[in-house]
Amino acid sequence: MSNKLILNDKTKCCGCFSCENICPKQAIESVSDNSGSLYPKIDLNKCIDCGLCSKVCNYKNQKYYLKPIxxxxxxxxxxxxxxxxxxxxxxxxxxxxxxxxxxxxxxxxxxxxxxxxxxxxxxxxxxxxxxxxxxxxxxxxxxxxxxxxxxxxxxxxxxxxxxxxxxxxxxxxxxxxxxxxxxxxxxxxxxxxPSLKLLNDYIKFYNLKNNCTLTDIVFRTKKYGWKNIGYIKYKKNSKNIIKTKDLIFNESSYYYLFEKGYFFxxxxxxxxxxxxxxxxxxxxxxxxxxxxxxxxxxxxxxxxxxxxxxxxxxxxxxxxxxxxxxxxxxxxxxxxxxxxxxxxxNVPTKRPDDLDDIIEKYNKEGYIAIDDFFRKKYKKYYIQKLKNKVKKILRKL
Ligand SMILES: Cc1cc2nc3c(=O)[nH]c(=O)nc-3n(C[C@H](O)[C@H](O)[C@H](O)COP(=O)(O)OP(=O)(O)OC[C@H]3O[C@@H](n4cnc5c(N)ncnc54)[C@H](O)[C@@H]3O)c2cc1C
Structure with missing residues (x-):
């Protein structure tokens, strides 16, 4: 079978899969890349070169747009x-x-x-x-x-x-x-x-580590006001009672890295x-x-x-x-x-400089590599925050 990605440049595909939907020969299917995001791949044996996939691709054609009034x-x-x-x-x-x-x-x-x-x-x-x-x-x-x-x-x-x-x-x-x-x-x-695959890898990792099964995940609630705090619902594997716990962005590797622009x-x-x-x-x-x-x-x-x-x-x-x-x-x-x-x-999220390294580790070791990365990264962030606080206090003296 002869396959190729529809777009060679991944930055030009938003993952809408209009191309897959429009294809009259079902020659297009989604495949996951190394960060878990899905991209359309075309089976050249089925393709009849009708060009419909290009016509509906919004990134190829992006010209009709609106402006704030x-x-x-x-x-x-x-x-x-x-x-x-x-x-x-x-x-x-x-x-x-x-x-x-x-x-x-x-x-x-x-x-x-x-x-x-x-x-x-x-x-x-x-x-x-x-x-x-x-x-x-x-x-x-x-x-x-x-x-x-x-x-x-x-x-x-x-x-x-x-x-x-x-x-x-x-x-x-x-x-x-x-x-x-x-x-x-x-x-x-x-x-x-980020991709749904990454979130599901996080969920599996969380379940295994905590001997539980997540039954719900909500990223933002108003329990503490307008903040980035959510909740998870889970049950311990030995019991059938569903419990609720806060999901705090700097305590969850997935949430923290999402906030910092990783894995988009x-x-x-x-x-x-x-x-x-x-x-x-x-x-x-x-x-x-x-x-x-x-x-x-x-x-x-x-x-x-x-x-x-x-x-x-x-x-x-x-x-x-x-x-x-x-x-x-x-x-x-x-x-x-x-x-x-x-x-x-104003500007798109900056692609983190160390993203490729962590993607490579994730592919070799699985989600645990991401969790380790988060712990080291958060430690640095926390120490810097503490240093800034001390500096502020010293300046006031
Ligand atoms: C991934 C993501 C990133 C965001 N980043 C920003 C940001 O940088 N700056 C900013 O000002 N606001 C951002 N928002 C939007 C903001 O958080 C609220 O969703 C928005 O203000 C609507 O709020 P609401 O109270 O009216 O409705 P809500 O009830 O909070 O939102 C519901 C709406 O969000 C849609 N929605 C929820 N999740 C998704 C998703 N994954 N994909 C597509 N649609 C979704 C639902 O279809 C529905 O239309 C982001 C939202 C998402 C999902």
Whole structure:
């Protein structure tokens, strides 16, 4: 069998698998690279050279994009939604309103199946599934299954709200290859995502080390406010009682290395959307630095339970906000203000200099190499932090 990767340059593939979906000969399949990320490979014996895979590739064709029109500070008025969301609860508030108005919503859910964690996009008009979409899953979600379904539904006149990272929205738009009035898109700011294989390797490593089985993993909760602390649910292998434990970023090798930009897909380090270029009708993210950028709002709203930035990028986006404005605390801001403390709106995450070394060790020794690497790295970080603290105290004396 004669195989080759569709794109030789890995930084040019966001892993949407539109190419696999469109191929009339099922000549394309996904293969994992040495960091666990999936890339499309083409079986040249089946390929009829029709070129469809190139036509739908959003990275080859990336030219249609949007630009910010307006920027806001936004927090949902629904306290229940705010508590379960990562930022200001914008996604679920809009999703629920649109379901009421007859729309279907597509977003990302995470769940365990036979001890394996799965993260994928699904379509729904059920509020219970929207609750599962809430919260950031810090891993790449698969949109492979929904692309064809969305196309069919749109062609049947169904109204679809799609939410995802900018590259996923770009992928959807290039897969559809035409504008649909009945499609709206919500883009979440994203600074990069590791592969699901890596997360599952971490889960297996954790289970083995602690003689337990994880049954749930949530990266961010509001238990301690708007922070990067989540929780895991697990049961000890000898017992059947499910317990809950905080997932603290600097105590978990996976979470810590995610925060430091390790193991992202290669395209994340060259992300085209780390700037003005937008793909969604609206963009939502964390409003980092809100206390410095909008100190006047601190008396009007409580920012401590999560505050979102909201950017309108199209006329459809303006309509979404008009439809939902009474459901939010909404204050005018600007794209320039929003990007001041949101690094991802300025530059892509830097590829760590020592990433290749650790990938090599991971391939030779398995996840334990990553855990060891984290422990050494965190020790250095902790000592530096302590040194800085002492310096600060000495300066004050
Ligand atoms: C991997 C990742 C990196 C991020 N990086 C940044 C950043 O650098 N700066 C920033 O401001 N914000 C970032 N965010 C976005 C932010 O954390 C919130 O998701 C966003 O502000 C929406 O918050 P919310 O309260 O409105 O809704 P929430 O309920 O918190 O978010 C739910 C929405 O997130 C989507 N979602 C969750 N996980 C994924 C995933 N893995 N892939 C695709 N979609 C997903 C769901 O489909 C749904 O649309 C990141 C999110 C993810 C998943």
């Amino acid at each position: 307006k920027g806001y500070v936004a927090i949902t008025k629904n306290e229940g939604i705010l508590k379960k969301s990562t930022s200001g609860g914008i996604f679920s508030t809009i999703a629920k309103k649109y379901i009421q108005d007859g729309w279907k919503v597509c977003g990302c859910i995470g769940y365990f199946k036979n001890e394996e964690y799965i993260v994928e996009h699904v379509l729904t008009d059920d509020y219970k599934i929207i609750e599962k979409m809430q919260g950031s899953k810090y891993v790449q979600s698969s949109i492979k299954k929904v692309l064809i379904e969305i196309k069919k539904l749109l062609n049947n006149g169904e109204k679809i709200l799609f939410s995802g990272t900018p590259c996923q929205i770009s992928a959807l738009k290039f897969f559809l290859r035409k504008e649909y009035k009945n499609l709206i898109t919500i883009e979440i700011i994203c600074h990069g995502a 897909r290669e395209s994340c380090y060259k992300c085209s959307f780390a700037g003005e270029m937008r793909m969604g009708d609206i963009t939502i993210g964390d409003y980092w630095g809100i206390e410095k950028v909008h100190p006047e709002l601190l008396k009007k709203i409580n920012i401590n339970m999560g505050t979102s930035c909201l950017i309108i990028n199209s006329n459809k986006g303006t309509k979404i906000i008009e439809n939902c404005s009474d459901l939010f605390y909404l204050f005018e801001s600007s794209f320039d203000n929003i990007r001041k403390y949101n690094k991802q709106l």
